Amino acid sequence: MELHIAKDPAQLSENVAAWISNYIQEVLQDQEKFTFVLSGGSTPKQLYSLLAKPPYAEIIPWEKIHFFWGDERAVPFEDERNNARMAFDVLLDKVPVIPENIHVMRTDIGPEQSAAEYEQILRKYFKDEELTFDLVLLGMGDDGHTLSLFPGMPVVHEEEAWVKAFFLPAQDMYRITLTAPVVNDAACVLFLTTGANKALTLKSVIEGTFDADKFPSQLIRPQDGELHWFVDEAAASAMEL
C-alpha cells in the first residue's frame, strides 16, 4: 500500500489528476483500451472537473477509455444523487469519450435486474482476462464504507457475485454495488479521502485491527494490483506517521 498525503483537497485533486493521467498513458503503451471505474460521493467532483480541462482534457486518449461505476444509488439518472449523473455533468459530457464505452449501472429498471445486467456486462468484458479493471477510484465514508459496502450489511461478505443490489434502510434506498472480490482483481485501486471528519476512521482502516463488518474499506486489498491512498493532511491527522 502506498500513502500519498497532500496539503488540502485542492492540492490532492491536482496530484491525483496528474497521477491518473500519467498512469493511463503508461498503461496504454502496452494495450489498446483502458478500463476506469468511477466512484460516487462528493470528493471526486473536483478531480473530475480538473480532468475535463486542459491539459488533461487534451492529453488523455478519452476514446480508448471504458468507464464503469463502483456503485450507484437507485434513483433516476435525473436525480442529483445519481452517481453517474454527477460524472456526466462534470466530466463525461465535456470530453470526447465514446458513448458506447460508458457503462452505467441502470436505474430505469429494478435494482436486482440492474445488478444482474451489470454483472453480465462485466463477465463478458473480462472473460479471458486475469485482472479486471485497470483503475478503480474509490471513496471512503465517515463510517468506513466504500463502494456501497456499508458496515454490518451482508453484501460486505459477498464472495461470488461481482455486482449486488440491496436495500439500505439507513438511507431508505436501494444500492447497486461492485463487490470486494471484483475490485480486488483490479490492476490498481486508488482511494481518495479528505477531511478531519474522516481522520479517526482512516486511522482504524489503515492502522487498526482487521474488522470488515465495522470498516468495509479494509476489504479492499488488490491481490496482484496496486493500492494507493490519496488523502489530505486533515484526513491523515490521526495516523502515526
Ligand SMILES: O=C(O)[C@H](O)[C@@H](O)[C@H](O)[C@H](O)COP(=O)(O)O
Ligand atoms: O455512492 C456513494 O455513496 C459512494 O460511491 C460512496 O462509497 C462514497 O465514495 C463514499 O461515501 C465517500 O463519499 P464522499 O466523497 O461524499 O465523502
